[in-house]
Amino acid sequence: MSSKSALSVVALLVVAVLLVAAPMVRERYPRAWWYAVSFPILWVRIRFTWRQLAWECDLAVTRKRAHAMIGGILVKGKELDPVVPRLHVGWPRPFSVTMRARMLPGQTPDEFVDAAEAMSHAWRVHSVRVSSPARGEVEFTISARDPLANITAPGALARRKHHGRPWFGVSVSAELEETPGAADAAKLLRVFVGLLEDGSPWVLDLRLLPHWLITGATQSGKSTLMNAAVVELAPRPVALVGIDLKGGMELGNYTARLSALATDRPAAVRLLGHLVDVVLERTVQCRVAQVRSIWDLPEQIRPVPIVVLVDELAELYLATDPKGKADALACSTNLVRLAQLGATLGVHLLVAGQRVGSDLGPGVTMLRAQLGGRICHRVTDPETVKMTLGDKFPDAVIAAQSIGPLERGVAITTTNEGGWMRARSANIGAEQAQRITTDYAHQRVWLPGLSDFDRPGGKTS
Structure with a gap:
């Protein structure tokens, strides 16, 4: 065999090996x-x-x-x-x-x-x-490929205990932190919930966008997103407060970790009213210390941040009798006050609903104006899409309306950079969220006045 023929055979063997090995390596x-x-x-x-x-x-x-x-x-x-x-x-x-x-x-x-x-x-x-x-x-x-096709990993801190090595890491070194309190806020208030369309982590940064509006029809992934957020927050020294007027069917899964849970409108009125009082007390505390944020206070006297979870916003507003309408107005007013005052005082809102429209009442539009973060899953009516995204990103409305029934967990979200992007939350079911939040029940924060609520029934003790 000539040397040229030998080289050809070797070349063919190399090509064959590459053709066989390439799919395996890929x-x-x-x-x-x-x-x-x-x-x-x-x-x-x-x-x-x-x-x-x-x-x-x-x-x-x-x-x-x-x-x-x-x-x-x-x-x-x-x-x-x-x-x-x-x-x-x-x-x-x-x-x-x-x-x-x-x-x-x-x-x-x-x-x-x-x-x-x-x-x-x-x-x-x-x-x-x-x-x-x-x-x-x-x-x-x-x-190059759909980064939202398969998201099964839960958030960083939950994986650390239940699933081994964390998938996402919390890093604040890349950002300019002016005070130790700002670094603490970065660790506590950056919530990893899934992936963005460009493959980067989907982060709800409650420092930059303190309050979020989350909309989505049944089986669209709204509850899964709430599960991912709560699972991320469960191990952290953060007070979680729930308002679920569907009898606690959704937020009741987190009962062991919640500091308070209201499951009817009268309890929601009392709970939100007390939160407003908490915010006003914190304004006095900051004024006496001559600071503009609780994160500028010394760590020894810094109050714990509170994340308020509201499921099914429409239930707060829909009322037929005079007493119900008065309670609905009180809930609406207090939510708006919390949104206006809570950003620098450590009170943050995650407000979710299947349908959000101006026909629910003028308070809805006023509240939406205070919720800078927007997330829209698949919805069944165009009004909800426009209320969620139309005032900030009109071009995102069409993208949200194109989400199909089989794309559960997929949503259009505002980003920390000021734009919008498709995203998908981590696939965390109700049973998994309940198990993890129960494991972190010892992290439940006791707050005077708030923890007096009987969490399963939403009544005061």
Whole structure:
């Protein structure tokens, strides 16, 4: 056998081994495969198709070339001279990459949004999200695969005890912390609940967005999201207070960890009224200490943060008799006061509901204005989507309405950076949440006045 034939045989063997081993390596080490193989291929594909793609999707700007004089004769230049925006590809992240392009004169971000679907097909990726972070620029977030397809891991602290190594870590070193209290707030109030569409952790940061409105129809994933948030908060020195006017059917799973639970409207009136009194007492405490936040107080006298969980907001407002209407108005007023005053005083709201509309009463619109964080799962009426997202991100309304019945846990959420994104919460069922919160029952915070509520029935003792 000649040396050339031997080299051919060796080459064929190497190719065969690679063809057999490649699927195994890709399945076992997906992240390494992405960085070593998939991303370079995607980068080449983008570079070689961008000009033609921009031309076909009307993202190119045509201009006339200057006329030229040849031998004293005016010669008209080429009529079409297409110019396409120049792409700048950023560093890849796990299974995603971000690109930026500077728009040409006359272009708007809407033109690039309309072309996003064509880009995802041309580049053979799962999705392309287009946003405009600065004037004159568009940003493409390219997801090579659906990061929300399978989310089974619960939050960081719950995994630490029940499932081994934590999936997400809490890190505050990357942020500028001015005081020790700010660092403590970062550890306590950053709640990891799932994944964002770009593959990064989905964080409800109660420091940046102190209050959240969560909407979603039955079986849309709203309760799963609440489970994920409570499981994350259960091991922390935080008081959890529940209001569930469906007889405690949802929040009753967390009874062992709750400092108080109201399951009827009169109990909710008393509970919310007491929370308002707590907030007013904290304002006096901060004023005497000459600080503007409880996190600026010394740790020895700093009051514990309180997270108020409200399930089914509509039940607070729907009333037929005069007494019920008066209680509903009191609940609405106190919720608005808590939202207005509680941000720097350690009181935070997670308000959930199947339907939220202006027809429930004027207090709903007033309360929504104070809830800066918004999460919208699949809903059954357009009014709820508009109430949740329409006032902040009108373009997110269409994305929320496209969530299908089989996409449980998928939601449109506001992000800490000021935009919106698709996300999916960790898959934590009611039984798992009940087991974990029971394990952390010793962390239940006793608060004077609040802990006097009989948690299962919502009555005062």
